Amino acid sequence: KLPNLDRYITCARVTKRPIFEFVSTNIRPNDALQVFTFEDDYSFGILQSSLHWLWFTNRCSTLKRDFRYTSHSVFDTFPWPQSPTIEQIEAIAAAAVALRHLRREQMHTDRLSLRELYRPLDQPGDTALHHAHAHLDACVRHAYGLTDRDDPLTVLLKLNATIAHREANHQPVTAPGLPLIVLEDPNQIRRFISTDCVQCATPNSDFIAGSG
Numbered sequence: 001k002l003p004n005l006d007r008y009i010t011c012a013r014v015t016k017r018p019i020f021e022f023v024s025t026n027i028r029p030n031d032a033l034q035v036f037t038f039e040d041d042y043s044f045g046i047l048q049s050s051l052h053w054l055w056f057t058n059r060c061s062t063l064k065r066d067f068r069y070t071s072h073s074v075f076d077t078f079p080w081p082q083s084p085t086i087e088q089i090e091a092i093a094a095a096a097v098a099l100r101h102l103r104r105e106q107m108h109t110d111r112l113s114l115r116e117l118y119r120p121l122d123q124p125g126d127t128a129l130h131h132a133h134a135h136l137d138a139c140v141r142h143a144y145g146l147t148d149r150d151d152p153l154t155v156l157l158k159l160n161a162t163i164a165h166r167e168a169n170h171q172p173v174t175a176p177g178l179p180l181i182v183l184e185d186p187n188q189i190r191r192f193i194s195t196d197c198v199q200c201a202t203p204n205s206d207f208i209a210g211s212g
Helices: 040-048 050-059 086-110 114-122 128-144 152-168 187-194
Strands: 007-012 021-024 033-036 062-063 067-069
Touching: 007 040, 040 050, 040 086, 040 128, 050 128, 067 187, 086 114, 086 128, 086 187, 114 128, 128 152
Parallel strands: none
Antiparallel strands: 007 021, 007 033, 062 067
16 A cells, blocks of 8 residues: 555566656556655665666566566665765755656657667667766765775675664664655655656546656
């Protein structure tokens, strides 16, 4: 059951590409989708980042040649940034909004589904979509304190162990979703929640932003 949200994040449970999208809670997901009950842009940015995809592909099971998102081995173990600043949170949220805006624009212009839009991203390139993802990834890496010399998976594994140790010793950790620095001020929360999402098709519409 979905909580009292206007939208939620989802991805295909079995996939070969890191494609996440916001979906209206008017649309009920089926078991082919992995659902994340967040409606804020910061959380979307973390989940859409290459760091989460790296963790996903290293921790998940597979179905044939595709990756299968498994909550217990992927999401439940994925370590979120533990002490992001408000500026870092804002940067990630803004990069996530910009990425989705670009995707919708290109999908509308070229009449593409998300799946079709992302096929060229499998290869190195210099497209606007490549740059948007690179900018989001840079913002997320900054929130984790990663440098160009760091191995991302090694850092994530160490952070996972640190969080597990703190939890075992009943010490506070930063949980998935908006950090406490935002949640402590209810007036700030709405700043990180935009409104774009996949909506139910209407009789007069021939395109739904984000579908596919």
